[in-house]
Amino acid sequence: AQSVTQPDIHITVSEGASLELRCNYSYGATPYLFWYVQSPGQGLQLLLKYFSGDTLVQGIKGFEAEFKRSQSSFNLRKPSVHWSDAAEYFCAVGAPGTGTASKLTFGTGTRLQVTL
């Protein structure tokens, strides 16, 4: 069974500082990987996704993530954090599609706080 671990429950960074959120997954083959962001009381918005190809993936809002097969990781990065980035971030893993619905497994999330 697939699983996702986000080891950091809560991270605080200063505005303008760099950010890295960690995500480790467990899956038998190369999975589909996602990062979603959630503002308080809202739904989830997709930041970026990895299916195949280039292991460095660019997303919206200046985020990027790197797939490292040897480490089973898909860490999210941003070079300079803005106060509006404060939110909860979820990593998710899915099995490559076989024509059926795409079941995703989510990590428990990392809450990002940005100090001014």
Add this chain to the structure above:
Amino acid sequence: DGGITQSPKYLFRKEGQNVTLSCEQNLNHDAMYWYRQDPGQGLRLIYYSQIVNDFQKGDIAEGYSVSREKKESFPLTVTSAQKNPTAFYLCASSLMGGTEQFFGPGTRLTVL
């Protein structure tokens, strides 16, 4: 605009009552999903549906029921058998075989 709508945003019910949460999408997606979110536990899959009149249990289906009579709609009923129903409920949809899921704004259910 295409998207997913969930209603109501906030829902209060007395213990022992069944309650139905609405989810509608106009993205022409085949698959729809219901998740439950609790603090510190991420999202857990309750039910999902790949086509009309068909649905499968997710990881935490006990105490919940769903129907899929129309492609656009996937309502979730929280029954009195659900022991701890107070939570934030998220509906999502995706294309068949497509793994990207699009989420609605959520419904916060509080059972008093």
